[in-house]
Amino acid sequence: MTNLIHLQKQVSDYDKKFNWDKDRGSHIALHMSEELGEISRRILRFEGYKTEEFDKKELAEELTDLLYLTLKLANKFEINLDSELEDMWKRYEKKTSRK
Ligand SMILES: [Mg+2]
Numbered sequence: 001m002t003n004l005i006h007l008q009k010q011v012s013d014y015d016k017k018f019n020w021d022k023d024r025g026s027h028i029a030l031h032m033s034e035e036l037g038e039i040s041r042r043i044l045r046f047e048g049y050k051t052e053e054f055d056k057k058e059l060a061e062e063l064t065d066l067l068y069l070t071l072k073l074a075n076k077f078e079i080n081l082d083s084e085l086e087d088m089w090k091r092y093e094k095k096t097s098r099k
Contacts, residue, residue, distance in 0.1 A: 004071070004081040011071040021075070028073045035066040 015021040042059040044050040074081050 004085065008071050008075055008081060011068060012075050015072060015075070020072075023072070023076070025073060025076050028069055028076060032066060032069045032073070035062055035069060038062040039066065 012021065015023070039059065039062045041050065042054065042062060045052050045054040046059070071081070073079075074084075
């Protein structure tokens with residue numbers, strides 16, 4: 001059991017305060033790509049591929065930036081992530097491999 005709807009409401013209230021609830025879905029998706037790049041960069045640092053110092057707190061912040069945008073995009077399309085997550089687990093429980 002999850003409570004993502006509470007988080008979605010928090011994001012919705014926050015976005016409305018700044019009039020950001022009108023942001024285009026394509027822009028939100030673009031920002032998600034940007035955050036994923038930032039996450040990837042932190043992991044490349046962790047794995048030593050990038051020589052910059054790895055900072056776990058930075059990785060955590062980038063992950064939560066992506067979570068915020070995921071919740072925001074779900075709000076944009078009126079998707080209830082609680083029920084979608086339940087459906088996802090039903091799909092995943094039937095999986096026998098990573099296909
Ligand atoms: Mg970020």
